[in-house]
Amino acid sequence: MIGNFLDQFWSLTFGGLSLGFIYILIALGYTMVYGVLRMINFANSEVFMIATFATIIIVRDVYKFTQTSEYATGFRLWLILGTALLASMLVAGVLSVLIEIVAYRRLRRMNSGILAPLISAIGVSMVLAESVRIMSDSRPVASPRAMEKSFIGKFFDADIRLDNTIIIIAAIILLILLLAFVNKTRLGKAIRAVSMNGNAAKLMGINIDGVVSITFLVGGLMTGAAGFFYVLKYENTSFSIGFELGIAAFTAAILGGIGNIKGAFYGGLALGLLETYASFFLGTQWKAVTVFVVLVLILYTKPNGLFGEAMTQTRA
């Protein structure tokens, strides 16, 4: 067992890393909203699910790929990947903003605590998941393969797959852009101000509604990118995918310490690797259990998550 593990260590690690980056991007959708509103953005999982469908629609219906088409190469390949990524990000971003307006805005203004918005967000995610289920006939949808999944090199014994490499590099670029946006721009400063103290930020003349919309937009963009990467890696999707990945990503956000970007980063990576290693040793059916047991152990020793700031009291 251990010998096998060492043989496969690097290929497992690469798979785990690319999965980890997908988790990071979805976790950002939860963590950014949580940072600003102190609310769980329950519908984020369905934003991810819609983004996976957006990617497939671009590849299948706009570029007319079928299961038997030849792989795209060169410039055309990058064009396809680029448009699919942008489209799924945009769809997810806009959807996320709409969700805020429908499910949160009115309740936020009424200052109704955190449970009412949680239920209305659950309602929105049911509506989204069910509409997609009806449109897709409750069946999983396979994505036509536009790109050859070639091996582009070796690292020790492991083959490095092109799709995993693209995911890791593109996700890192997105994260750098996000950090630059949050730390260097005026809007980013406003987001940080609202997440530190909403009332004080309001008194300083910051437009809270605007900041909340931007936060949902940015969180949605990141989640949308995750949708694209997911299809690139696994080449299929279904209406229930949001639920499965959403819980994992939410766990990742908590694991790292919800509410801050660094936490989502380490939490996502840790979860991606942990899941991959755990499914190797215990079989895939036990991976969710392992993840939750680790989560409980970590929260028990570090109640704010691995990298959580000491957020004083979050109330239910």
Place this chain on the structure above:
Amino acid sequence: MINLRDKGAEIWERANRPQRVLMAISFIAMAAALPFLGGTFLNTPIADYQSVLVYPIAMFVLMAIGLNIVIGKSGLLDLGYVAFFAIGAYTMGLLGTRTSLNTWEILPIGIAMAMFSGIILGVPALKLRGDYLAIITLGFGEIIRIVALNLEVLGRSGGIIGIPTPPPIFGIEYAFDSHRIYYWTLLIIILFAIWMVRRLSVRRAGRAWESIRQDEDAAELMGVPTFKYKVWAFVLGASVGGAAGVFYASKTLFIAPDNFTLQISILILACVVFGGMGNIWGVIAGAVILGYLPDRIRFLSDARLLVFGLVLVIMMNLRPDGLLPRKKREKALPNKEKP
């Protein structure tokens, strides 16, 4: 906004004892007569109306009352309530098929198992606050389901079949298709749960929960042993869930991990919030409506869950405190900064 709950409380408080007894009896009689109203507008088009009354409606009411102790009374967000339901059901399934114990003997065992797991989960988890508690309970619910899915002794995805029905009690037979009998039994269990919650709410425990929900730090400083009462709330909630589980397994004769998904936890949570957290009548109303609605609108067939989601969104936006909110004076101040 009109507060029906306060209106109701006003009428109740003005009434004298015989009037109150009369009101309670007529209310119970109305609830008990529900199985005979199958032919009227209440009828559910596709599912058998009387079986809908048992599950989901009565079962949801019972579980919502249990969850309300945890969320509504003491303000602890539990997203894995289905775990206790599952533990009760699997206790019934295992003991019912492998030993000669009958449902009534297993009921206390199932409740004890659920309470015990409530302690196991609660003691570490309740040290954490708010959202972390939410995710840990959610994880616990999933763990129970996955364990049931993967352990040979629990039947894996096939579940447990051939669970015995309850033996006759006081000469009443529990045939598996006489839904009325099950409904009336559940009604008695529900009345007992309501009685328990109402007695507890006006006593020391209820006041402690109330103070924890409104401001845990202040409660702790005033000398309320908050941790102890939080575990109590959690364990009591679990016991109701466990009882529901035992009875559910004995009614359906067959359980599988698919009956215990996160969706159930979320639906029960929705019942509590939709009806009006903390107020037991609101919670019951919420559970009746949310249990009944999906079956009533089955003519929409495929789109019914979609409509259900829409109803949730619209309702929460119009009445964020739920259909029948708790009394005004029991509401927590939304923000510490506000006077």
